[in-house]
Amino acid sequence: MGVMRAIFLDNLEYPGEVFYWLILAMIPLFVMSYVWLSVYRDTSQINGFSLSAMVTYYFVTMIVGRLTGHSAFRLADMVNDGKVSSILLRPIGLMRFLFFESFGGRLINLIISIPPIVFVYFLIKQYITFPQSSEIIFQFLLSVVGSVLIYYSLGFTLGLISFWTLEIGSIFYFYYGLANFLGGGLIPISFFPEQFKQVLSYLPFSYIYYFPASIYLGKMSDFQIWTGILICFIWVIFINFINIKILKMGIKKYSSFGG
Amino acid sequence: MNMSVISVKGLSKYYQVHQKEPGLAGSIKSLFNRKYYDVKAVDNVSFEINEGELVGFIGPNGAGKTTTLKTLSGLLYPTKGEVSVLGHTPWKREPAFQKQFALVMGQKNQLWWDLPAMESFILNREIYEVPKARFEETLSELSDLLEVQDLLKVQVRKLSLGERMKMELIAALIHSPKVLFLDEPTIGLDVVAQKKMRDFIKAYNIKYKATIILTSHYMDDVKELCKRIIIIDKGTKLFDGDLDEIVRKFADHKLLSMVLDKELNRRQIEHLSALGGVKEYAYPKLILQVPRENSNKVAAKLLQSYPVADLNIEESALEDIVREVFTGKDVA
């Protein structure tokens, strides 16, 4: 709690800084809304999406995006500074610590973003839809948890590369772009061609943005939702299983250098 | 008669700092209502420096040394006062002025990592518009002085820390400035490098008759290099004169440095404090600090009643003297 308070105060010291971060997240929402607005001038339904659904899609994606985060750079710093040894003994402990550190930060990020998000909401109120039932809200929240976990876990996998190489910054540009695109952040996955969709269904990315947003918009049947959530969590377990293995390998390599 | 190269009259620099109460409430309050208070970084400082002088500015952190130096370099506008360096007003930042001085700050790096230092020198030559002949001459003189002639074409990142530091110096001085402002030049360096830096500064001062102001909080820098020192504390000038004068004027203590041939018993140790302050006692070494007027008397007494094998009367350490000056001695 003390950490959170400190971060909060820190942010107030530079109001300009907080302002900029928020503008950043709003821009894709802004631009894509306009793109679709102009497209929808001649038609009311595209690929099963109404204009409202489309704008809401990006709105929800933006909000979920405030929660997704990763600790890869933190991990890389720890590896490079030699601090891994201090928590070295319990890999799972390390992973848990880093996750809560990252998630805590993202949560604060979301909280600080609430006023501008509310402001933007009032600007585009006419396009934003809300779920009809509380059951959908519950399913949506579950899927968001899944999304955060998957995004984090995949990021962690990439971060583990820092045990073997220094240059992970450039790799991350890949990750952001790819995760955003394949996750449905740039355009809903239902717009992808068939084969593409097929391949994506075997990958975890769609659970980052497309899956939660689709649940929110009521586009999925109960069955699809529950199987999706199940598969999503299986992915989380699977990826973290691999992460633990790689982390252990990394730690072994690390301490073999007389750490 | 020497013309003064640097002339400072009544220099004052005040600035406002905003005051924030601690805690969450304080942060929010400060968003709406900022309170300021005045800080007098420099207050009514005056001095004149002639060509070829090597002057040391000493004072604790935040005393106003760096602020003064920055004003002389033209980086800051004073709140009050007149300043003239080489006949120019520094903060006008006239190119004619800038081409004649150099500001070197601690460990700031200017050289490009992946390039040989030579390329950075050529860049500076162009920036300062140094004529080719003079450039070649200065380059060869400086690289001889610093013993780096063979390293000029080597990439900076392949050089050792010491070699890099020398290259930074050459880059900073390639335009043969007449006035040098050195801000903490030996900070962060090991003992050997510090000595080399001091030797270089001394040599540069002699060879080019450059006027040099250096700030430092290492007394050794000042002791070795400066004949004249200016002591600044809390923005005001406390002392301006020769190093010897400081010692004579302010050192009211002398040090009795002794070698004992027998360990002291408890009573003898207790009695020592009546004679003076024990600065150091690590058998067989004993250093006692005594008031100036009493030094001969106390020395005689010690030789009489203590197992002293050898005794020397020395001046107080410069550090101690200066510290005393800071703690509010009468500066008349």
Next chain:
Amino acid sequence: MKRYLNLYSIFFKNSLIRMMENRFDFLFRAIPTTLSLCINLLVISFIFSKINAVSGWNKEELFLLLGTYNIVWGIFFGLFIQNMAKINSYISRGDLDLFLTKPINSQFYISIVNPIDFGEAATLILGLILVTRGVSILNIDLNLIQVVTYVMIILSAVTLAYSLWFITMTFSFWIGRVYGLHEAFISFFEINKYPSDIFNGLIKNVFVYFLPLGVMVTFPTKFLLGKLDPILMIWGIVSGFGFLYISHLFWNFSLERYSSASS
């Protein structure tokens, strides 16, 4: 003027030398650039799998726009990114002082002191390929004068981008250390991936006249398509230099305040 050209050629030469040192780095950079471009192309294709036009622009025209976008990005980021990213820290950490004591214009110096990023040449080349392809597919006939004009509008766009970014960075004097300034600007810049025609009314006017982001990529593309109003074209070129002048004024103003208020 000649002196500054000389100085710039030295920086340029030094950047080249540095690039030679890091040859593989340079090739490496082509990969994320290509990936980025592919993603952008795919997104546009996907949108167009279901509809025919976006604000009167068809798919090939949007590809042409993307090509121009990459050209402007490649030149602008290639020349300035290593510098822009550091301005904020130079100012807040006091390294700026070392620049100010040199007999060289500080805005110029701080804008070029760090090496040119030749990795962005990949972006530039990909952009040129896209534009060349677009011009031929859309059957656009271009004579030499038009090509030269296109290049001029692009250079003006780069000047505009530089000025807007420099103005943003100059705010460091006023608000201290800011993280994410760099990313924020990139986000704004990315608005150019789509034609400014998607906006209407007030917002469009803001983006075309006031904060002329829209001018940077949409205008040159419209010129190629023969859809650019000559008056707007003049505005495009003028705004580049106009904002350059504003950046100069703002920088000097901020410097003055910095010199009187800081310690």
